[in-house]
Structure formats: structure tokens, C-alpha cells
Amino acid sequence: AQSVTQLGSHVSVSEGALVLLRCNYSSSVPPYLFWYVQYPNQGLQLLLKYTSAATLVKGINGFEAEFKKSETSFHLTKPSAHMSDAAEYFCAVSFQTGANNLFFGTGTRLTVIP
Amino acid sequence: DSGVTQTPKHLITATGQRVTLRCSPRSGDLSVYWYQQSLDQGLQFLIQYYNGEERAKGNILERFSAQQFPDLHSELNLSSLELGDSALYFCASSPGTEGYGYTFGSGTRLTVV
Numbered sequence: 001a002q003s004v005t006q007l008g009s010h011v012s013v014s015e016g017a018l019v020l021l022r023c024n025y026s027s028s029v030p031p032y033l034f035w036y037v038q039y040p041n042q043g044l045q046l047l048l049k050y051t052s053a054a055t056l057v058k059g060i061n062g063f064e065a066e067f068k069k070s071e072t073s074f075h076l077t078k079p080s081a082h083m084s085d086a087a088e089y090f091c092a093v094s095f096q097t098g099a100n101n102l103f104f105g106t107g108t109r110l111t112v113i114p
Numbered sequence: 115d116s117g118v119t120q121t122p123k124h125l126i127t128a129t130g131q132r133v134t135l136r137c138s139p140r141s142g143d144l145s146v147y148w149y150q151q152s153l154d155q156g157l158q159f160l161i162q163y164y165n166g167e168e169r170a171k172g173n174i175l176e177r178f179s180a181q182q183f184p185d186l187h188s189e190l191n192l193s194s195l196e197l198g199d200s201a202l203y204f205c206a207s208s209p210g211t212e213g214y215g216y217t218f219g220s221g222t223r224l225t226v227v
Binding site for chain 1: 208
């Protein structure tokens with residue numbers, strides 16, 4: 001079965017500190033992987049995506065993620081947190097064959113402490 | 115503005131009623147997807163249409179139905195509403211059927227009272 005697991009429903013970091021949000025996937029076929037961000041009362045905005053090109057993917061707002069097949073992981077990082085990064089982050093997976101609907105993780109709420 | 119337009123933004127209705135949510139995809143996108151976001155279920159895929167045809171179905175209740183019209187806008191119809199149907203309903207669109215991720219609208223918040 002295909003699924004996504006986000007470790008940690010809440011993560012708090014100090015402003016300027018490293019942000020690390022964890023995502024592991026389960027897939028029997030090559031996956032596409034995504035990170036989306038949701039600000040309060042807004043829709044989901046695509047941060048970055050992995051579609052089988054470079055394993056290190058750079059996204060918007062200084063975020064990046066690395067696809068590690070051996071670890072079935074796609075963790076999201078940002079070297080220095082900003083107050084405006086406070087939001088909910090969702091990891092999602094779809095597949096290179098078959099239907100391309102997204103399977104979402106349960107989300108991680110990021111709090112940035114001044 | 116993502117380019118995906120959803121109306122209305124908020125909807126309050128009573129149990130047993132029927133509502134229609136509307137979505138206009140980004141210009142040029144042929145696929146439309148509907149998702150439900152609730153506190154207990156998270157983000158759940160409901161259904162996908164591609165160029166007017168149903169393409170994939172997820173956890174969509176029989177009380178719910180959708181369609182995509184020739185101008186590519188889509189409507190999600192929710193009937194015999196229950197309190198548990200209260201949620202954010204998102205529409206997303208993509209150019210085709212490849213799994214490259216898609217663009218979400220800002221959602222319709224449905225409250226059933």
C-alpha cells in the first residue's frame with residue numbers, strides 16, 4: 001500500500017534555527033513526492049516536488065528536500081527559520097503509474113519562537 | 115492567487131440539505147481534483163475528472179457526486195448533509211493526468227448545523 005508518514009505533528013524551532021520536518025513514504029512503484037504548506041485559512045501551496053530528476057530539490061522560501069530511496073524519506077529542511085514560516089506542512093506522494101491523486105500525510109504544524 | 119477559483123468561500127447549511135461547490139481550474143488545466151480536509155480524517159482525495167470524464171475515485175461517499183463541464187469547471191454536489199460533513203473542501207487542477215502535483219484553490223469551508 002502507498003502511504004506517507006510525517007513524524008511529529010508539532011515542531012517548534014527558534015527563529016534562525018534549522019527547520020527539519022520529517023516525511024517517510026511507502027510505495028511499491030516509483031513515487032513523486034511533494035511538500036505543501038498551508039497558512040491559516042488558506043489553501044495548500046506547493047513548496048517543492050521530486051519527480052525522479054535530481055534527488056536534492058530546492059523549493060520556494062529557502063526550503064529544500066532530499067529524496068533518499070534507501071531510507072524511503074523525503075525530509076524538508078530550511079537552514080534558518082523565519083517567523084513567516086509558521087504554518088502547517090504536508091508531505092504528499094503520488095505515483096508514476098496509474099492514478100495520480102495525492103496521498104497526504106497528517107501534517108506537521110511548525111511554530112517559530114522569536 | 116493560485117489561478118484555481120472556488121466558490122463560495124464559506125457555506126453554512128442545515129442537516130439533510132444539499133449544496134453545490136464550484137471550481138474553475140487554472141487556465142489550460144484539464145484535470146480537476148476534489149479533496150476534503152477535516153480534523154479527524156485529514157486531507158482525503160475524493161474524485162478526479164480529466165477533460166470531462168471521471169478519472170479516479172477515492173473516499174467519496176455515495177451522497178456526494180461531481181461532474182466536470184465542457185468549459186472544464188467542476189461542481190461537487192453534497193446531499194443529505196450530516197454534521198460530519200463539515201470540512202474544508204479543496205479543488206485542485208493540473209494540466210494533464212501525470213503525477214507532477216497540482217495547484218490548489220483556497221477552499222470552501224462547509225459548516226453543517
